[in-house]
Amino acid sequence: ERRYLVGGELREWNGPTREVVSPLYVDGEPYVIGSCPALTEAESLEAVAAVERAWDNGRGVWPTMRVEDRIAHVEDFAQRMTAVRDQVVRLMVWEICKPLEDCRAEFDRTVAYLRATVDALKDLDRASSRFVIESGIYAQIRRAPLGPVLCMGPFNYPLNETFTTLIPALIMGNPVIVKTPRIGKLLYAPLLEAFAQAFPPGVVNILFGDRRVAIPALSSGRISVLAFIGSSRAADALRRNHPLPHRLRCVLGLDAKNAAIVLPCADMELTVAEAVTGALTFNGQRCTALKIFYVHASRMEEFLSRCGEAIAALPMGAPWKPGVKITPLPVPGKVDELRGLVDDALALGARVANPHGGQAERTLYYPALVADVTARMRLHNVEQFGPVIPVVSYTDVAEATEAVIASPYGQQASIFGTDPEAVAALIDPMVNQVCRVNINSQCQRGPDTFPFTGRKDSAEGTLSVSDALRAFSIRTLVAAKGS
Numbered sequence: 096e097r098r099y100l101v102g103g104e105l106r107e108w109n110g111p112t113r114e115v116v117s118p119l120y121v122d123g124e125p126y127v128i129g130s131c132p133a134l135t136e137a138e139s140l141e142a143v144a145a146v147e148r149a150w151d152n153g154r155g156v157w158p159t160m161r162v163e164d165r166i167a168h169v170e171d172f173a174q175r176m177t178a179v180r181d182q183v184v185r186l187m188v189w190e191i192c193k194p195l196e197d198c199r200a201e202f203d204r205t206v207a208y209l210r211a212t213v214d215a216l217k218d219l220d221r222a223s224s225r226f227v228i229e230s231g232i233y234a235q236i237r238r239a240p241l242g243p244v245l246c247m248g249p250f251n252y253p254l255n256e257t258f259t260t261l262i263p264a265l266i267m268g269n270p271v272i273v274k275t276p277r278i279g280k281l282l283y284a285p286l287l288e289a290f291a292q293a294f295p296p297g298v299v300n301i302l303f304g305d306r307r308v309a310i311p312a313l314s315s316g317r318i319s320v321l322a323f324i325g326s327s328r329a330a331d332a333l334r335r336n337h338p339l340p341h342r343l344r345c346v347l348g349l350d351a352k353n354a355a356i357v358l359p360c361a362d363m364e365l366t367v368a369e370a371v372t373g374a375l376t377f378n379g380q381r382c383t384a385l386k387i388f389y390v391h392a393s394r395m396e397e398f399l400s401r402c403g404e405a406i407a408a409l410p411m412g413a414p415w416k417p418g419v420k421i422t423p424l425p426v427p428g429k430v431d432e433l434r435g436l437v438d439d440a441l442a443l444g445a446r447v448a449n450p451h452g453g454q455a456e457r458t459l460y461y462p463a464l465v466a467d468v469t470a471r472m473r474l475h476n477v478e479q480f481g482p483v484i485p486v487v488s489y490t491d492v493a494e495a496t497e498a499v500i501a502s503p504y505g506q507q508a509s510i511f512g513t514d515p516e517a518v519a520a521l522i523d524p525m526v527n528q529v530c531r532v533n534i535n536s537q538c539q540r541g542p543d544t545f546p547f548t549g550r551k552d553s554a555e556g557t558l559s560v561s562d563a564l565r566a567f568s569i570r571t572l573v574a575a576k577g578s
């Protein structure tokens with residue numbers, strides 16, 4: 096792709112491009128699937144100028160448009176997007192190696208999210224249009240847009256997690272710049288025309304490039320909201336070198352270290368099934384993946400042997416193989432990073448508890464079940480974001496809850512047990528540490544109408560269909576005295 100979208104124009108890029116390389120090897124060689132513009136500060140600032148014109152200090156066509164008309168544009172976009180589903184899915188499969196069925200599911204979930212956002216907006220609009228009478232003041236509460244938004248999504252859900260901020264931001268009347276993900280960007284090529292045709296000029300602007308393309312826009316002081324979903328490391332890099340304007344609102348989805356506590360009374364068949372899918376779906380590359388297990392010592396060997404069997408049964412290989420679960424990892428250097436984490440744990444007394452665990456061939460990493468993990472190991476404390484399952488043994492459940500409390504992250508947790516009293520005793524301590532406690536089930540974001548956020552270093556602001564509408568708007572009042 097040589098084009099990018101700014102101010103309603105699909106502009107041809109004549110500068111340098113960046114090759115997009117699949118994590119799949121073809122004939123033993125890395126496979127180049129295409130290229131994208133390597134845009135610079137100048138294009139970032141062009142996008143800022145375009146988004147500012149669309150906003151026009153709140154007087155632009157988009158922020159002043161009637162809600163029903165904005166909805167019509169978004170619905171028109173949904174139709175155009177659906178027409179290029181196969182192309183988008185194919186590019187997603189090649190670039191991030193998510194299994195084909197999961198890529199299709201991501202696309203369909205994104206369209207469903209878009210339609211659910213429209214429904215939620217209609218409800219919100221009805222609720223907001225009501226008058227309130229208080230102390231002799233007649234007031235109407237209105238939801239108003241905030242101003243230009245910069246959306247940046249992650250590689251693991253390159254379409255869905257960008258759209259979970261893009262769509263609510265847009266529909267509330269905010270013009271948007273999308274900085275496409277560093278990996279998982281080529282799928283935006285077939286969407287460029289759909290965006291250009293469905294929205295007025297400058298309302299959606301699409302930039303390709305690395306993080307440096309986002310920085311001039313952010314530093315310009317013209318962006319009202321940064322919506323960033325990705326790693327804490329990338330978010331810190333954005334903030335560290337480039338102080339963000341002080342009035343910038345941030346909606347952030349960052350690292351997590353979701354814990355599973357396996358009680359002595361756990362139903363082991365169910366626990367292992369949830370543990371393995373919870374930890375290894377899309378190779379563990381989900382913010383909601385289960386990333387650390389605290390297992391009662393009396394059930395440890397059973398847990399490890401059953402997990403080992405379940406892992407051995409997972410089909411591995413190319414992402415279009417039916418039923419495949421473990422696929423090549425798209426982040427350059429990821430296999431070495433995982434090796435480093437596991438080696439550090441082994442040096443400090445951990446062991447790999449499943450045959451072939453941690454073996455790798457190029458970008459394909461065989462899941463490692465790592466037992467005897469302790470808090471001194473990096474694997475215990477950092478988000479691995481890959482197919483490694485750290486397991487800690489405990490004898491007193493307070494050790495497990497204390498570890499969750501000590502974690503800098505606070506997205507979700509799971510409790511596995513069949514004794515209702517033992518499970519219930521853990522719920523309150525967990526509810527004050529994380530934002531979703533799952534009982535006898537893995538962590539997950541959906542259904543998308545549920546609130547989705549995190550505490551501590553895991554998130555800022557709440558996402559989900561209706562909460563996101565609130566995140567990208569402000570309540571304003573029109574108030575009159577008298578009758």
Ligand code: G3H
Pocket residue numbers: 251252256380381382383538539540541
């Ligand atoms: O990577 C973070 C996603 O929000 C996870 O969503 O639980 O539906 O896979 P999911």
